Amino acid sequence: MTDLDAKIKDIFPEESMHKTPDRYSFFSGVNVPSFIKDWLIKKFSNDDEIDTEGLYDFIKKHIPTKDSNIRSKLLNGDVIQILARIIFESDIKSGEYRFQIPDIGIKSGEGKVSPYLARQEGLLKEGENWGVVTMQYVEPDGKEKGYAEMVKFKPFRPYKPDFEYYCQAREQFTLEEWVDFLICCMEYNPNSVSFESLDQKLLFLTRLLVFVEPNLNMIELAPKGTGKSYIFNNLSKYGWQISGGKITRAKLFYDMSKNTPGIIPSYEFVSLDEVKTISFDNPEEIQGALKNYMEQGSFTVGKSKLTSLAGLILLGNIDLDAYKRPLNNHYFEELPEAFQDHALIDRFHGFIEGWYLPRISEDLKLNGYSLNVEYFSEILSYTRTQSFYSAIVKELLDIPKNADTRDTNAVIKMCSGYLKLLYPHVRSAADISPQEFKMVCFDPAFEKRKIIRQQLAAIDREFTDRMPDIKVRGLE
Structure with missing residues (x-):
């Protein structure tokens, strides 16, 4: 056990767990994300010993697979209770709540929520949810077809994190220890030989910015095998990943035909993975909708204006030369044509140069202590609601009056994200040294916005590569 392992276990005795590269071998054939797996392992563990019989029994009884024959069991009159991914939909015309469970073949229109359950305020949330659902089959009465009725639902929220305790815990770590701690929470080994510097580790943590900062929009292009898909698909139930395929405006924003x-509007962040393979049925319509949303955090549906705090991150592969540098110096040419609109690109706050990140190797897999993924994701989600970090950033920065607003907003938002991740315990500008703030918050944020501006200047004369002369106060 390393010194960091001991510290994590001591400071977070209930929230931490020991993780090994093969810890998920219990879930062979079971399609559930890391936050579910961690919760189950913790539930059936005692002093790092796993009750394998109890775990396997729970999986068999409550986590369905393609071979579970849930539909047949419902038709046979069984009352089914499972832990699953459920999508709730409200039907304005009928006044009913409907649900679907795609992983077991219950499609849209085949599931209804009981009227009693639907009336419980705050229980059902539109869109995707994880939870324990109890349902039964309702026989057709001649007027309508039979359907699965949900009679009980318990949302999967096993942790209500104590954010203040988490912040106080940060004070017991050095900056380097905390950076390594966060990498552990991402399920990677911070002591891997693949990590060559603190700057590289900070670049790795940059992927978490969209988890903690609302309405933050990023682009990451990286070679294959650097783990970007895994992070955005497994660390939080509050994010959604689109992997290729066709995207419509209705799918992204609001489906007026289904209300x-x-x-x-249903998630905290949306990652567009394998972005080269994504297409749009109406590119100009998508461009216009995204421009408005990314600028204002709102979109129009009919005569109504709706808002969302979700950020976007584009994830794509990029080809490198023998020196591990991009073959094409115009990075945005790697994006789909719909995303090559210059005004749209300008609305992305920062660019992650993923070719500086290590490929995932066996040595990079965590074998030590970290926070339970579900607990960590709840902490990240809660941090999004804390707006005082942005106020601290503004107090720490000296911004010229003639500074470009988009550049300024981008730097402030990314600085706020870094501050939330690295210094969650700060409550005023006096709580952090200007030197540290500049090194691990401001400089990375400034550089990532600068890449956006440099790339725009290279392809459009309307843009320059000059960034505002923003300074950190308290430094000469």
Whole structure:
């Protein structure tokens, strides 16, 4: 056990767990994300010993697979209770709540929520949810077809994190220890030989900015095998990943034909993975909608204006030369044509140069202590609601009056994200040294926005590569 392992276990005795590269071998054939797996392992563990019989029994009884025959069991009159991914939809015309469970074949229109359950305020949330659902089959009465009725639902929220305790815990770590701690929480080994410097580790942590900062929009291009898909698909139930395929405005924002919100208003962040393979049925319409949303955090549906705090991150592969540098110096040419609109690109706050990140190797897999993924994701989600970090950033920065607003907003938002991740315990500008703030918050944020501006200047004469002369106060 390393010194960091001992510290994590001592400071977070209930929230931490020991993780090994093969810890998920119990879940062979079971399609659930890391936050579910961690919760189950913790539930059936005692002093790091796993009750394998109890774990396997729970999985068999409550986590369905393709071979579970849930539909047949419902038709046979069984009352089914499972832990699953459920999508709730409200039907304005009928006044009913409907649900679907895609992983077991219960489609839209085949599931209804009981009227009693639907009336319980705050229980059901539009869109995707994880939870324990109890349902039964309702026989057709001649007027309508049979359907699965949900009679009980318990949302999967096993932790209500004590944010203040988390912040106080930060004070017991050095900056370097805390950076390593966060990498552990991402399920990677901070002591891997693949990590060459603190700057590289900070670049790795940059992927978490969209988890903690609302309405933050990023682009990451990286070679294959650097783990970007895993992070955005497994660390939080509050994010949604789109992997290739066709995207419509209705799917992203709001489906007026079904009166249901799309992906963006339903989640905290949306990652567009394998972005080269994504297409749009109406590119100009998507461009216009994204420009408005990314600028204002709102979108129009009919005569109504709706808002969302979800950020976007584009994830794509990029080809490198023998020196591990991009073959094409115009990075945005790697994006789909719909995302090559210059005004749209300008609305992205920062660019992550993923070719500086290590490829995932066996040595990079965590074998030590970290926070339970579900607990960590709840902490990250809660941090999004804390707006005082942005106020601290503004107090720490000296911004010229003629500074470009988009550049300024981008730097402030990314600085705020870094501050939330690295210094969650600060409550005023006096709580952090200007030197440290500049090194691990301001400089990385400034550089990532600068890449956006440099790339725009290279392809459009309307833009220059000059960034505002923003300074950190208290430094000469």
